[in-house]
Amino acid sequence: MIVHRKQWPRAALWLIPAVFFSVFFVYPTAHLIVVALQGESGWQLGAFWAALTDAGMLSVAWFTIWQAAVSTLLTLLVALPGAWVLAKYQFRGRGLVEALSVVAFVMPSVVVATAVSVTLAPDGPLGWLLPEDANRGLGAIFFAHIYFNVAVVLRVVSTYWRQLDPQQEQAAATLGANPLQVFTSVTLRRLWPAILASGAIVYLFTFTSFGIILLLGKYSQATIEVEIQRQVLFLFDLPVAAALSVVQIVFVVLLLWWQARLSDRLTSQQDLAVTDSLPRPTTGRSRIVVAAFLLGATALFAGPVLLVIQRAFTTGSNYGLQNFAALNESRRGSTLFVSPVIAVGNSLMFALMATILAVLIGGMVAWSLSTRPGSARESLWLLPLGVSAVTLGFGMLISFDSAPLNLRGTPFLVPIAQALVAIPFVIRALLPVLRSIRGELREAAATLGATPWQIVRFVDWPIASRALWVAVGFSFAISLGEFGATLFVAPTNNPTVPIAIYRFLGTPGETNQGQAMALASILIVMTAAVVLVTNRFRTPGGRYV
């Protein structure tokens, strides 16, 4: 604490985000549930209860739970060897792989679904992985979930692994444990908090997966999130949709609470020793391991999206720009047609507005949180991650259609929805860095003659600004690719690029598929560009996920 410093209006830093969240998140979500439960003849709790115990509903819940569990397990299996390489060696290409993993993490679900289906198609490079009669949809879902979430495990586990004091392993070895025994009896147990924490995040993401399931799953393969969308859009059964939303919210809250406890344990571990620098691989075996990792990771992250780009330039058996040229023509004069230039323009405009909003609100939350320890409050702000984007989008649609908050037909609904999805990421990028500016640094500056304003300018800002740029880039990339909520709130005649791709994919015909690939390529380039530029500002403390 520094004496004589003016007290900042801290209340405002809490109040503005709290009001924003109450109005644009809590209210529409609660409103939707209430509306759903109130039929024309009053409360229809019977229908709600029936929906909760319906066999179809239970099978949706069961599918959601187990597909997320399998996805998480597979992601861990794929990522852990990579985490080991990142934790143990310094090598050329390391930064590139880390950047690519982040690109994969923020790649729009529509694009990933497209890329995975191309990769795993019978004529695709990995078509052989799934036998003809196998359940292709399920395999594709797992592949896509791995693709998204490997970055989470790589980052969380490798950072933690690197900080583990190697003396315990060395002690085990001197006591006669062979390398396998050392790994299973010492290393794995010590890594467990990091594995659980990253696994919990992956489980959360795959549990609430929407775009991937919608585009890659068969009709019988619906997560709660997809089922909500079906019930609302096609079956108009609001009580069932509400029941599903409630189930999902309850489950996600429990999951977030558990995850918060895990990450508290992660940061309170006492036996962490930061290693100075990692060795380069010098032995033949370590070189082979590192090379295999580089090759495998690059192929995993870049392969599928490069394939999409390749397909975008392919018509029949010829290469060319036909698919891009075709983007500007609507063959059947479809009402759903929208010029790609307009879609790209919409996406950029919405993403820009969403980014400004997300960074302002998320920045205020992060600043407030940084002054107190503990992650329970932090989890509260992560809720939008878990609440169905569909619930949110649909809730916003029916909540803001009349005065005083009639936002339908205004350009604000989409950026607000996208900002709500991006805010948790902004908080997680900023919070560790803000927390790392210890009180001591500010005090040191004060004893060196810095005024309170100079402390903000010369200490707080230079340290936090890099993380701020990361937050900006991240919100922008996420807003660009947001699909679930945008699907509901985007004006039909003014869709974003992911919505336009979804429409192309949903319309049969080679030309439409080609146009989807062309548009997906544009989105890939936009997303990758944003992330790679942002990556330059990364600080060791900042988290993406």
Next chain:
Amino acid sequence: MSEVRLSGLSVAYGSKTAVADVSLQLATGTALALLGPSGSGKSSLLRAVAGLVPASAGSVWLGGKDQADVPTHRRHVGLMFQGHALFPHLNVAENVAFGLRMGKTPRPERTRLVDRMLALVGLADRAGAAVSDLSGGEQQRVALARTLAPRPQVVLLDEPLGSLDRALRVELLSTMKRAFQETGATVILVTHDQSEAFALGGQIGIMRAGELVQMGGQADIWAQPGDAWVAQFLGQHNVLARQSLPAGLLDHGRAGHELGDYVVLRPEKLRLERMESEAVRSDQDWRLPGRVIATEFRAGVTSVHVAVQDAQISTPIAVFVLVDPPGAGERVSVVVPTNAIVGLG
């Protein structure tokens, strides 16, 4: 004129009192080492001098001015933190230049001062290095240079060597003393390590539970600790309750003045005789027969611990021996000259 004057200074955190009614004065260019166990309030006192925590009572005077309404950044104190608190986004030279920049020192002058400070701490060749690339000892040197660069009127050191190994501490301490002499700074050092406090030179202040229990010159504090707690905290040997000693020995030591409830038998003034003898007063000295139970060699001196036969004295008596110390198990007599007995308050 005194550079630092604390008058009845108290610091409280809520209902907990960290510093209680401390008064002291320091002349310009002198050094004070505040010595006390952790939680004794010495760091809080330092922070109150820097204005980082408010005084709950009393006042801080620097250079003859009451600092009550002076914010930290206008106090011209340099505080060197235990954890270095180096700015991670600035390199070595930029860290050292920070205070000069805040004080709007013109650039050529700034460059010159930074170069001088870095040379003083032996880091002239690391000016452009990132602070994260430095070793613990180098970071400490940067912190020292950064603290001294703006020429603060008072330098405050909060356990500055705590995290370093012994050899490095000795080396850095001599660097510091040289730097303080060169800049003529008034210094307050806070530490729980007696050797560090005594190595700084200058005055020693002993703190316990927020209070300044004793302050004085090094030799005085060592020769006459205020009470048994101070003597033990300073690491003195043979601090014994008066009633555990034979009355004859006390009469021998009293030699005309009163002893307190505790006495110290100065191990450097005690002698050992190999032959066994009765516990009798000779012309000059008192003898306590006993048996050597352990010896400990450190820096050329052997501490010989003798279990004396006297039933009242239950703790072994330590005697410093320079040459030819007896081995464990040998029967000896501890010879106690009059001047080896010091009474405590």
